[in-house]
Amino acid sequence: MYFDNAEGMVFRPPSEANSLILRVTIGCSHNACTFCGMYHDTAFRIRPEAEVTALIERAAALYPYQRRIFLADGNALILPTDRLLKIMHHLAQAFPKLARITCYGGPHDILRKTPEELAALRNAGLHIIYLGIESGDDEVLSAVNKGVTAAQMSAAGQKVIAAGIKLSGMIILGLGGKDRTNGHAINTAKIINEINPTMLGALTLMLHEGSPMRQAAENGEFYPLSPYELMLELKEMVAHINVTQPCIFRSTHISNFLPLAGTLPKDKDLLLTAIDQVLDVFRNQTSPTYNARNQY
């Protein structure tokens, strides 16, 4: 639910469809990942306190019984913790039925916060941080200009979990193209095992119009995976994921060729079987538009 008329496009995770979107920042402070077209046309800025206060008052008048609020845009955690806490306390007063606050978190913003700051945010109602892990492979992270190493990403994810905040990680199938598919699969599984996110979403690389990655593909410098290769990569990744705490896994985004849902590690064999069934379809050269839904 979006009521603001500030500049630029608004993005939120699919699971925040029923949340009020409160843009405490505009755009993304990094804004340099080669695959991302989200905020290319939007200059990053932190919204002044008075602007956010007025927004909260307006939202509370419009939606007084709102239970969920998502702090946008791309990395709301860049705000100093005392500023975030002030906003969250205002939200708690303005929305008496408020049950959860969520936001995207950039790895560097998370690493900058102390365990005590993260605990204070949790106590103030920060329920989920969405972290774009994208890949656990250093070559892939560097190639897509993510601005972070796998070790830093892993440390950031683990810090969120250690603070008692739920972590929803996102990874991108096909991000390493044909050249790095194996390293991407295995090293991404490795980082997932280290972090053990509460939720894990697998998206498939989409080459957005105007993005440097699309340009690289058009120039013959990046070779995207075929649907069959994407399935092989997903199989390799899932096969190497060995989390010890329950992790809700979803690959149900519109970009995905095969929608899958389950809880790891419990449903690992079922997920692998579902992927194998699709691979068999490919091998038997039957319908290339196979679209079975597999939910466990």
Ligand code: SF4
């Ligand atoms: S993927 Fe995330 S960090 Fe990278 S430019 Fe897009 S919004 Fe910013």
